[in-house]
Amino acid sequence: MQRRPGTITSTSPPESDRRRSSGSGGETRDSGGAEIDLISLTKTYESGDVRALDDVSARLAPGEFVTFLGPSGAGKTSVLRLLAGLEFPDRGQVLLNGRDVTSVPPQRREMGVVFQDYALFPHMTVYQNCAFPLQVRRVPAATIRQTVDAVLNTVQLGDHGDRYPAQLSGGQKQRVAIARTLVYEPQVLLMDEPLGALDKNLREHMQLELRQLQQRLGVTCVYVTHDQDEAMALSDRIAVMRDGRIEQMGSPRDLYRNPRSQFVAGFFGKMNFIPGEVTGSDSDCVHVDTELGVVRASRESARLSQGSLTAGAPVTVAVRPEKVSVTASPPRGTAVNSLALTVEYIRYAGAFTYVDGVGRTRETGVVACKGPENSDITTGEPAAFHFPVENTFVFEREPADQRGAGKPE
Numbered sequence: 040m041q042r043r044p045g046t047i048t049s050t051s052p053p054e055s056d057r058r059r060s061s062g063s064g065g066e067t068r069d070s071g072g073a074e075i076d077l078i079s080l081t082k083t084y085e086s087g088d089v090r091a092l093d094d095v096s097a098r099l100a101p102g103e104f105v106t107f108l109g110p111s112g113a114g115k116t117s118v119l120r121l122l123a124g125l126e127f128p129d130r131g132q133v134l135l136n137g138r139d140v141t142s143v144p145p146q147r148r149e150m151g152v153v154f155q156d157y158a159l160f161p162h163m164t165v166y167q168n169c170a171f172p173l174q175v176r177r178v179p180a181a182t183i184r185q186t187v188d189a190v191l192n193t194v195q196l197g198d199h200g201d202r203y204p205a206q207l208s209g210g211q212k213q214r215v216a217i218a219r220t221l222v223y224e225p226q227v228l229l230m231d232e233p234l235g236a237l238d239k240n241l242r243e244h245m246q247l248e249l250r251q252l253q254q255r256l257g258v259t260c261v262y263v264t265h266d267q268d269e270a271m272a273l274s275d276r277i278a279v280m281r282d283g284r285i286e287q288m289g290s291p292r293d294l295y296r297n298p299r300s301q302f303v304a305g306f307f308g309k310m311n312f313i314p315g316e317v318t319g320s321d322s323d324c325v326h327v328d329t330e331l332g333v334v335r336a337s338r339e340s341a342r343l344s345q346g347s348l349t350a351g352a353p354v355t356v357a358v359r360p361e362k363v364s365v366t367a368s369p370p371r372g373t374a375v376n377s378l379a380l381t382v383e384y385i386r387y388a389g390a391f392t393y394v395d396g397v398g399r400t401r402e403t404g405v406v407a408c409k410g411p412e413n414s415d416i417t418t419g420e421p422a423a424f425h426f427p428v429e430n431t432f433v434f435e436r437e438p439a440d441q442r443g444a445g446k447p448e
């Protein structure tokens with residue numbers, strides 16, 4: 040059954056029978072998530088002197104998984120808290136299926152919230168933890184049993200209902216925390232670093248589970264993390280936040296391939312950054328003088344304002360290690376973007392080999408990511424590092440403390 044746009048649940052019993060049906064395996068089936076509109080959200084906390092959110096706007100499609108990613112203090116949690124109704128904006132609106140819920144209190148929004156600390160009741164079993172919110176709302180016992188059983192099956196804990204939180208692994212506890220929000224049948228799941236407390240292996244496993252669960256239920260998911268790998272693995276789209284604003288929003292692939300700023304480029308995967316100055320441009324390319332030599336970038340991959348295209352403008356050249364080839368001698372023919380460097384390290388990483396090249400001062404360098412073969416390259420010897428003009432970005436130079444993470448180590 041399709042949900043009516045604009046429906047907001049009250050604290051009354053969940054609409055289990057109308058909206059969710061139990062499959063033969065006792066799994067929950069849901070009819071979809073809500074569309075969310077964030078419109079010009081601006082927020083300054085009373086005790087704070089910084090603007091936590093500054094004109095944040097985004098539209099999230101029903102069933103979409105959107106991650107807010109950014110460094111500490113960028114405003115990620117503030118977005119989530121405004122969405123949940125735990126804070127209210129100074130300006131702007133939150134729409135749920137087109138309906139303004141900006142002033143609606145948290146318990147009247149159809150949203151489940153999961154935080155990093157699972158906040159389970161230690162003296163209650165898994166089943167009781169999930170049943171409690173429904174008991175408080177005086178849902179009939181038979182409905183509670185049916186709903187909790189179905190939800191525990193959904194998170195694959197159907198046979199763990201009698202356990203206490205202390206008898207569960209971190210991943211299982213987090214699944215109970217998720218299950219507890221699903222009993223409300225939310226159209227939206229809000230998650231703030233929910234996997235932050237888990238070790239790497241379990242975290243990766245839970246990422247997969249979370250994504251599968253979200254896709255199965257069709258719920259709209261808003262996720263907060265500062266971990267770019269997690270964001271890439273989970274999301275349909277990522278909003279990269281910085282200083283209370285969305286710097287860029289797009290699919291993981293789009294952000295990786297077409298970063299609009301040095302900050303975003305540095306947040307995804309590894310990136311070589313080489314400082315330089317513009318020497319000129321023609322109809323095809325921007326020319327940049329760097330400590331390693333002259334580099335050209337196609338006009339399409341130059342993210343420069345007209346003012347920064349003038350000779351002498353400080354810029355940063357950026358190229359992905361996997362776009363850099365390295366050979367003992369320069370390639371035949373054109374010498375464009377071919378840098379004569381000294382091989383400092385060769386690092387074998389299983390399927391790949393990283394080759395680190397440095398310039399004369401050894402302060403600036405380029406990392407190439409190659410297949411395992413590299414027999415003609417030797418540590419301490421000269422080599423040519425070359426990369427295509429069309430894969431070379433040029434960004435306005437960022438102050439050192441504002442660059443994104445992710446430079447090749």
Ligand SMILES: Nc1ncnc2c1ncn2[C@@H]1O[C@H](COP(=O)(O)OP(=O)(O)OP(=O)(O)O)[C@@H](O)[C@H]1O
Nearest residue numbers: 084086087089091110111112113114115116117118
């Ligand atoms: N209750 C509050 N009172 C005052 N300032 C606050 C409050 N909550 C957040 N801030 C400030 O608002 C800004 C954004 O905080 P927010 O928690 O949204 O960032 P974040 O990106 O989630 O950071 P983190 O990754 O560290 O959790 C920060 O400068 C923070 O110090």
